[in-house]
Amino acid sequence: MLKMVSATRYITPLREGGSLPGLVEADDFGTYVLKFTGAGQGRKTLVAEVVCGELARRLGFRMPRLVTVALDPVLGLGEPEQQVQELLRSSGGANLGMDFLAGALGFDPLAFPVTSEEAGRIVWFDALVNNVDRSWRNPNLLVRHGDLWLIDHGATMIWQHNWPTADTSAARPYDASDHALAAFAPDVAAAAARLAPLVTADLLAEVTAEIPDAWLADEPGFDTPDDLRRAYTRPLLARAAVIAERITGIQEGK
Structure with missing residues (x-):
């Protein structure tokens, strides 16, 4: 299970996210970007963040550390904005925290070149989890000390919203034509050769735990x-073996 901390101070809302995440301090003296159970799709968004974030970390991607954050709704009583107060009141208990990366900048493809190898690894991973939210309009990538970091995986694994059709949904191709890294000639074949064998039932069981x-x-x-953890595992395991051949919309690197 993710480490549990308790929020001690709500600092400010972050306007970049559609679900209005917030910046909080916790009792371990850490500062976290907090995503709320009371926002948007609720806990399923947080589950997607955990599965994809922890899987990405185990596959060697840079991901901010994730924790569960116990939130007392009383922290929102002094907030002047009604929307923030309502969000805090509806999100008591365990929420998701992501390490705040001080000094990180949003990814700009015109200012930060990406190798074909790294682009291929990220495109392959996004295809695996069916990430529809890594476009050039909203890359959900940060640059810190010259390195790319992956963030925001709430809009992934759309099959979790309709389990009876999950297997069919997970078998669909991935259109990468709008991907933030499509212009960098992603070497998806090399990424698949390296990463697909790592996505095992044991690894996914560790992630979903x-x-x-x-x-x-x-x-x-x-x-x-x-039972639900195993349901999350099955589509990812099946998809890892074949998704490289089902990515469309990009010109691969050599």
Whole structure:
């Protein structure tokens, strides 16, 4: 399970995210970008963040550390903005925190060149998890000390929103024509050769074990949180073996 910390101060909302994440301090003296159970798609967005973020980390991508953050809604009482107050009131309990990367800048493809190899690895990973939110309009990539960091994976694994059709949905191709790194001739074939063998049932079981039980409870069609964890594993395992051949819209590097 992810490390649990408790929020001690709500600092400010972050306007860049559509779900209005916030910046908080916690009792471990860390500063985190907080994503709320009461926002948008709620806990399923947080589950996607955990599965994709922890899988990315294990595959060697740079990902801010994830923690669960216990939030007392009383922290929002002094907030002047009604929307923020309502979000905090509806998000008591465990929420998702992501290490705040001080000094990081948003990725600009005109200012930061990316190798074909690195572009291929990121495109392959996004295809694996069906990330529809890494476009040139909204890259969800940060640059820190000259390195690319992946953030924001809430808009992934869309099959989790309709489990009866999950296998069919997960078998669909991935259109990368709008991807933030499409212009860098992504070497997807090399990425697949390196990364696909690493995506095993054991690795995915380790990743899904990080999801808090509370975010998996009471899902229709599943008796236990572990049943749902296995449902998250199956599409990713099947997709890893074939997705490189189903990526469209890019000209691959050599």
